[in-house]
Amino acid sequence: MTDHTVNGAPFIETRHLSYSYEDADGNRHPALRDVSLTIPKGQFLAVLGHNGSGKSTLAKLLNMILLPDDGEIYVDGELVSSSSEPDDATVFSVRRRIGMVHQNPDNQIVASVVEEDVAFGPENLGIPSAQIRERVDAALAAVGMTEYALGSTSHLSGGQKQRVAIAGIIAMTPECIIFDESTSMLDPSGRRDVMDTIKYLNRERGITIIHITHDMSEAAMADRVVVLSDGEVFLDGEPSVIFSKPDELRSVALDVPQSTSLLHELGGRIAGFRVPDRTMDAKSCASYIKSELERLGLAKRD
Template sequence: MAEAMIQTRDLRFCYTDTEEVQPVVLDGVDLDIQEGSFVAVLGHNGSGKSTLAKHMNAILLPTGGKVLVSGMDTADEALLLQIRRTVGMVFQNPDNQIVANVVEEDVAFAPENLGVPPEEIRRRVDDALKAVGMYQYREHAPHLLSGGQKQRVAIAGVIAMAPRCIVLDEPTAMLDPVGRREVVDTIKKLNRASGVTVVLITHHMDEAAQADRLVVMSSGKIIADGPPKTVFQQVDALRAVGLTVPETTGLLWELRQAGLDVPLDALSDEECAQALYQLLTKE
């Protein structure tokens, strides 16, 4: 089995920056994310998924329990730089991560701050922009790009740091459907072609369905964990915590409730269409 990239052990967290007693945001989370995997973390607002993401490269530190990044304890201040080199973060709003007036200069910003040699920076910038399909825009001004293109530039800026893991905290929340598809396709390609560990925080069912593994959170706890095809079959349990399921699963579930023999694991549009075709053409 692959080495664990991120491990949480009885991870607990509550915000303590006010005098009021704060609710527990993470409540005993145990999670292992293997190197090279593509994991989606799904949950509604307030479920704890973004707080969990911020623990993965020590933006937040545990109130209780432990987080290990490639074996490094995030609570060890001496390891902070190495942890953040290992795990890169991409956030909701790409405008908050873009700092330069030219695309290639923006992507070069982080490697320059890490002291990477100039010739190596040039190679990393070109490779990162090619990896996200933005190389032809390298001399453009970022503010003239679409939302999806800006987010891909933000991802390229993280790739140029050469992290082994990228955590994306709702990276498509501010994008239109075209931009969302661009970003998710980029994430999948990065994982498949480069072997980068990807953790995608999302509340979009269709995005979560494209991961290899799906972790569902509610009220600071993990309530489901497994392949998307398996997790989404738990329709009643997901609806009980305010989550829907993909339209394909929902349709097949309704047909099952009506007594028809259809599979619940036909997740993609093509698989669902095939299941319906077989149902209609049965003798």
């Protein structure tokens, strides 16, 4: 795995970010407390947390759908969001640079025809027609949906809809894409397709990814995992480091599959042990460990 954290310059920086929701009685419920994160260019960051941990609030703040009560957000070293009302041009430029794919695939597709939906973003940016055509074709090719370009959006499966939504964001050529639980409503095969697309965008296109999820196996694919709990950063580090702390994760209602934590533990202790970026059941995990140990010459072959 390439380590983006070493050479990437900071792209998004949050400083002491706080946000609270107001309920019907006027009481404030803190959703995010003093969150300071630096996300380098090209990083694949997974944000983990159980329901109500503030992970979706963080996504909305980064996309300027919400404004923080306190703290600031910097994009490329430039202050874009703070508690004071931003100007429209700043919001527009942040949303162009930081795209967002939402949870429900149905509620983010605007048009009835696939390619028209992908064109929606570039059309909003005021890009000339011929260039929109190129971008739409390229974006559909990047997510592997070219053959559906003229099809109806309502006939697609959940995973396909989500890939169309991703294409709609790619066509706006953002530098960073936030996935706000974008895989949570999909079946396993749709989930796999979307995760493959995310990995492709990160590794081949160098797009910074912020993947918000509560799925451990998806977080394991990232370069870095941030665990949120009660609106605060609870853990922050490489997946192998995070997954080697099952007790701490369990304390914030997140559970690591035993096989995953074992593999990550081994990865941390044995030099050269490759940690796979997917979860395994007990049987395949055992045979994987065996083959890795044999490869490293630490166990005898049968």
